[in-house]
Amino acid sequence: MIALVDGDSFYVSCERAFDPRLEGLPVGVLSNNDGCVVARSRELKALGVAMGAPLHQLPPAIRRQSVLLSSNYALYGDVSRRVNQVLAEFSPVVELYSIDESFVHFSGFEPGALEAHCQRLRETVQRWTGIPAGVGLAPTRVLAKLANRLTKRELGYEGVCLLEADSDVTCQVLEQLPVSDLWGVARRTAERLQLMGIETAWQLRQADPKWIRGSFSVVLERVVWELRGHSTIELEDLSMPRQRILVSRSFGKLSSELADLQAATRQHATRAAEKLRRQGSLARAVLVFVRTNPHRSRDAQYANSHVVALPEPCDDTPSILAAVHQALTAIFLEGHRYQKCGVMLLDLMDAERSQLSLLDDPTDEKRRDRSRRLMATLDHLNREMGRDTVRFGLPHKDNAWELRCQRRTQRYTTCWKELVTAKTQ
């Protein structure tokens, strides 16, 4: 059996775990730049605030009633790690799916015993991390995902819901479920399915898998098999490194200045290179993109990207910075108000398996070795002493492009200066 374990309104729960005053209040967590609401407490949902609602479109009355926080990814990432440590106590196979969801595999349980086991899991997560969790149990991922949803909506499940592939309960649930509510079926696919008369999850389950594959894709065919209880979605190998690395941000304020774009892309490139080294890869190419704000229809729109191949596969920040500079120069146009830019590292390969070129001479090897040692030292210092303790180029302060995050809470668990404080009355 597969369990999908997720934290209820995860970001909100992280905030509440460290500030109990937030219990019972409508609480929301905002995306980067304080742009949209990306996590909502039950109370905020009840006020009718939609997922992804832009902050500036919320009615003033709702803004006054609720607590809206900037996102604190250092905190959420650390709490997520702690939750998964607890999960590992309950099963040897835990697959991290996202910051707030993990698939946990169980085998060898008697009927009934598994649900009790998952209840204990839930209670332990709550007690050790402060995060309330829901557990959806089923033979396949698509069904486990669905079972997990039921723990949120249906009273009586007490946080754990088991769906067998062929039980009466499962059939009833599928008959009432719009096909668009399934994991892997979003708007586009749902619209096409509806045109063909498939509106419920049950109807999709009954459809001919081969026909679904021909008319749609193998992806949707797998969903059909999963609904029938045959597991087809493979366990992802977490040791697999990322195939590309992207760092991008919207600006706090629009900017037309090349200098701003240069500074922002340099910062993104620095972060991307750090991620690249952390996963032990080398990049063969760099992509830079820029764009104006598509929501401002009055403004002239411009979006472009450019790829620059690196002279050799590498992970050193200066080479990547040079390529980024070249790419940005190729696409920057005067007279536009830019809203966002990003840096993507492409064509990644395993650093261990990098092959020496036939044209190499010993000086190349020496140069690479120096660069490796320099980067390792840099990463070590920045890890121990804080981000950007040592960096390339001049520091920038108060840039137009810096993020807005005015309501961020403390990084309680990852920053010595921001530990939680308690007062006695």
Add this chain to the structure above:
DNA sequence: TCTGGGGTCCTAGGACCC
């Protein structure tokens, strides 16, 4: 004024080859 960021997989279609 103000609208997120970071990924994956799949498919279609073009380029190219014999």
Add this chain to the structure above:
DNA sequence: TCTGGGGTCCTAGGACCC
């Protein structure tokens, strides 16, 4: 008049996820 067929590889873009 009549101009093949089959395969691989690569890329861009679509769709989806949280």
